[in-house]
Amino acid sequence: MRTLVAIPVYNEERYVEKVLQRVARFADEILVIDDGSTDQTPCLLARQPVEVIRHKENRGYGRALLDAFRWASVDGFDWVITMDCDEQHEPAAIPHFVEAIRRDDADIISGSRYLNLHEGDDVPPPDRRRINTMLTQEINDRLGLSLTDSFCGFKAHRVSALNRLDLSESGYAFPMQLWAQSAAAGLRITEIPVRLIYNDPTRTFGGPLDDPAERLTHYRDALNLAVEHASDTHGDGRAKPMVTMGGLSNGCVRG
Numbered sequence: 477m478r479t480l481v482a483i484p485v486y487n488e489e490r491y492v493e494k495v496l497q498r499v500a501r502f503a504d505e506i507l508v509i510d511d512g513s514t515d516q517t518p519c520l521l522a523r524q525p526v527e528v529i530r531h532k533e534n535r536g537y538g539r540a541l542l543d544a545f546r547w548a549s550v551d552g553f554d555w556v557i558t559m560d561c562d563e564q565h566e567p568a569a570i571p572h573f574v575e576a577i578r579r580d581d582a583d584i585i586s587g588s589r590y591l592n593l594h595e596g597d598d599v600p601p602p603d604r605r606r607i608n609t610m611l612t613q614e615i616n617d618r619l620g621l622s623l624t625d626s627f628c629g630f631k632a633h634r635v636s637a638l639n640r641l642d643l644s645e646s647g648y649a650f651p652m653q654l655w656a657q658s659a660a661a662g663l664r665i666t667e668i669p670v671r672l673i674y675n676d677p678t679r680t681f682g683g684p685l686d687d688p689a690e691r692l693t694h695y696r697d698a699l700n701l702a703v704e705h706a707s708d709t710h711g712d713g714r715a716k717p718m719v720t721m722g723g724l725s726n727g728c729v730r731g
Contacts, residue, residue, distance in 0.1 A: 479555040479574065479632075482507045482544035484537060488561045489516040495561045496524050502570040503557075507547055509540040537629075538650030542643060548635050557632045564673045565630045573632040576668055583637035583663040584654075586623070587630035587670035600672065603688035611695055615652075618703060619659040623667065627651055630670050637663050642705075648681060649698035656702035 481503040485492055492508075499506055506526040510518055512534035521528050529543050541558060548556040557573050559565040569587070576585045589600075600608075612626040640661050645653040658665060684690045 477555065477577070478505070478553045479503070479557060479577065480505050480507055480544075480548045480551075480553045481557045481559065481570065482509065482541070482548070483559055483561050484509045484511055484540035484544070485513060485517055485521075485561045486511045486534060487513045487515045487517060489513075489520060491561055491563050492517055492520050493524070495563060495567065496526060498567040499559075499570070500525070502567055505553075507544055508561075509543050511535055511537070511540045536646035537648050538643075538653075539646040541650060542646070545633070545635070545638050545643070549639055553635055555632055555634055556638075557630075559630045566671060566673070569630065569670055572668060572670075573630075576666060577632055581664065582666035583634040584658055584665045585632040586625070586665065586667050587628040588623075588625035588667040589628055589670055589672040590624045591667060592669035603691075607688060607692050607695070610692065611652075611699070614696070614699065615655050618699070619655060621655065621659055621665065623655070623665075625667070626655060628670065637661075645698065645702070648685060649695055652695055652698040653702040653705075656699065656706040660706035 481499055483495070483499070483506070485508055488495075496506065496508070507529065508521055508524075508526050509529045510521060510531060512531045518530065527547075529540075529547065531540070544556060544558065555577050557570060559567075559570075565587075573585055573587075576582065608625065608627050612623050615621060615626050616623055637658075640663075641654075641657045643650075643653055643657065681691065685694060
């Protein structure tokens with residue numbers, strides 16, 4: 477079984493070397509998607525023993541993930557684990573995802589920051605927690621899922637299952653499309669606990685998405701389009717997947 481760890485980065489000169497050194501303890505094959513960084517990130521990546529896709533300009537978080545999925549498919553990987561590079565995902569959690577992969581009972585293994593909250597966990601910015609809660613509930617209601625954290629980017633994806641989807645969303649609304657199509661295609665979805673880490677609550681999305689109301693509207697519009705598209709492609713758009721909760725711990729994202 478071949479597993480790729482894929483890490484989108486954008487202007488992460490502060491973190492990239494430390495994160496990649498730690499990831500290398502737990503993964504043999506690492507792909508970094510540099511989404512048009514304008515700081516020292518490209519120079520720092522050139523010194524790391526990892527594969528790199530370089531965007532000449534910023535194309536969006538979703539586009540970086542799509543490039544990672546294509547790489548994994550073309551290069552014959554069985555699974556791709558995605559994580560962020562801002563120290564809000566713990567590389568030490570990678571073995572927990574590998575353990576869940578080996579159980580071979582899921583197609584998407586999604587980290588959840590809210591399954592096992594612990595004393596000392598960080599507190600997310602209120603607007604991000606509120607929007608995550610609202611959208612997670614709407615996704616569950618519309619798709620028949622039982623997610624607890626719809627925006628965590630720390631995930632493991634079965635490549636053969638991804639190849640059944642028609643993903644195209646290039647921005648931060650990527651999870652809306654992933655959940656809609658995964659549910660409609662009947663993929664098996666599992667959540668496992670990861671740590672809730674917000675080491676820089678001042679980080680922004682950039683542009684209109686920094687306004688919580690605009691962000692919520694954008695995500696809802698994306699969900700509506702994704703459900704409509706999934707229904708046209710796979711059927712009625714409601715889920716026939718299994719959604720289970722794992723019993724593992726550690727690691728996670730901003731969202």
